[in-house]
Amino acid sequence: MAAHILATTSKLTQSYYHTPSHRRFCGKTLSQLFDLTSDAYPQREAITYYSKDGDVKRLSFETLRRQVDRFAKGLMTLGLQKGEKLGILVGRRYEYIVVYFGATKAGLIAVRLQTLLKADQIKYQINKVGCDMLVIDSDNLTTIRELLPEVEGVSVPCCRQPLPSVRFFINIDAAETKGACLALNTVFSMSSDHLKESELQNEVQQDDPCIIVFSSGSTGKPKAIVHSHRAISECAITMADERSAYNDDQPGCHLCSVPCYSTALDGTMAPVVAAGDRLVLTESPDIDTLLKVIRLERCSSAMLYPLLAFEIANKKGEGVDLTSIKQAFVGGNTLQPDTLAKLRKLLTPNIIIGYGSTETIVVTLHCKGDPIDEKKWIVGRPVPHSEIKIVDDQFRTVPINTEGEINVRSPYIFQCYLGDKELTKAVKTESGWFKTGDAGIMLDDGRLQVLGRKDDCIIKDARNVYPSEIERYLSGHPKVKTCLAVAVPDQKVINEICLCLVLKPETECTEEEVFEVMREHLDEFLIPRYVLFFESFPVTDTGKIKRNEVMRMATERLHLENR
DSSP states (O other): OOOOOOOESSSSSSSOOOHHHHHTTTTHHHHHHHHHHHHHHSSSSSEEOOOSSOOOOEEHHHHHHHHHHHHHHHHTTTOOTOOEEEEOOSOOOOHHHHHHHHHHTTOOOEEEEEHHHHHHHOOOOOHHTTTOOOEHHHHHHHHHHHHTTTTTTTTTSSOTTTTTTEEEETTOOOSSSSSTTEEOOOOOOOOOOTOOHHHTTOOOOTSSSEEEEEEEOOSSOOOEEEEEHHHHHHHHHHHHHHHHHHTTTTTEEEOOSSSSTTTHHHHHHHHHHEEEEEEEEOOOOOOOHHHHHHHHHTOOEEOOOHHHHHHHHHHTTTTOTTTOOOEEEEEEETOOOOHHHHHOOOOOOOEEEEEEOOTTTTOOEETOOOOOOOSOOOOEEOTTOOOOEEOOOTBBOOTTTTEEEEEETTSSOOOTTTTOOHHHHBBBBBOOOOEEEEEEEEEETSSSSEEEEEEGGGGTTTTTEEEHHHHHHHHHHHTTTEEEEEEETTTTTTEEEEEEEEOTTOOOOHHHHHHHHHHHHGGGGGOOOOEEEEEEEOBBTTTTHHHHHHHHHHHHHHHHEEE
16 A cells, blocks of 8 residues: 555545635635635735835725726726636736736636747737737837737727737726727726626636646747636635745735746735735845845745745845745745755745646645755645646556656646647546656655656666756856756767756856866766856747757767767
């Protein structure tokens, strides 16, 4: 029995709503969840927003609810129907949340478009999904003008090439409507009081699509990933319960340091929509602004991306006051050991290591009382209602402490890849298991260790080596901007390890310096045979490094050098 352990916190169909919050919110859509919370805490501050110019805006739940309702009613007055798609191309603005909740309340599918992309990349995402409406800000209006120069001159509905599906644009920064580009206040003014709550919900069900989020595109073009209301609302409840455990049942204050277009936003907003906590959002994501806001607003938690975690761990000087932080959520499979150790000492001992993906939202979290191993990527235990098993290439569950592919089954799993039934079928089994493509090990106590991407595995002399085992020790080096460990052919051991580095500007580094770091942290088998320096790495449309291309380039360079 122990050899085939299945890590789980509860059966999916038994003892399902095991906490008071789960019982209270049973069967609710995202907008219904938000409405219940805003009804319970109308005067509480829901959002604290710091704009680039330093202005601070504070919205109570009552005020936020009123704006969400007005926007939802305005969308319906414009003629948008249940199931149509509203693209959001907006930066770190509080209006993003108004638009997101308003769209889902009106029965629309919110499409989180990735900002800071080139015009052709944005066009691909919009047309891939077929957005019926696009919400933009002034920063992204330039991109739309590049694609559709006459956007502020044509009449509505628009439906022009190269964005043939888009009927309306809404500019949240516009003072007045211009052509097909409506001002946000214009949409608010369309709100009709005769539309009742029952009409506003538009018969939205838990299993209806709620959002579409794009993948990184590391294996080709970005995939459009569809999540249901159930996945988002269940995630919100679970994450809210997890955070409340560290707040002594007092309202929390949560710093949003993640991109608004990612599923990490749902985990960050979870305590707001399910527990009546406060979300602190800054338009500028730079480290100095975030540290200032943490100090002024006394934030009790933060969800940290690797770069921000590294900057906080190494920040020195006056004005750094992190005493209010009671918990910090970090990505366990991307954080280097030295950074993790510093965070636990300087920030808070309550580092919540987690594991998830765009398709799964959240899979595991580090539990209170569990030890944190700074040498291994142990990412916690399954979150409530989730199941994890480790399987071999024949989809058979492997014994504990045995390497295999991580498979997940939970309410948080995505519905499908939009427009790609074959790819969806390839990664989702009929029984509901999602094949993550990540390699991992289930430990004796039920915790999960993540090794890295299965496809990135380097086979050296019949032994599997995961690049992350090597890369993490150079990723925080003061001279290194980016590093990749890739396989290059070798007659003796099948593949050898080549460490490819991009240095920081105006920095010099020798091979010997790199090997010193490797010898300090790695056993001899894992030390790369080759070290190559690059000016830059090729990247995808969304900025993710093309590992296979770097591998090809490294192989070619080594072939020339060894002739």
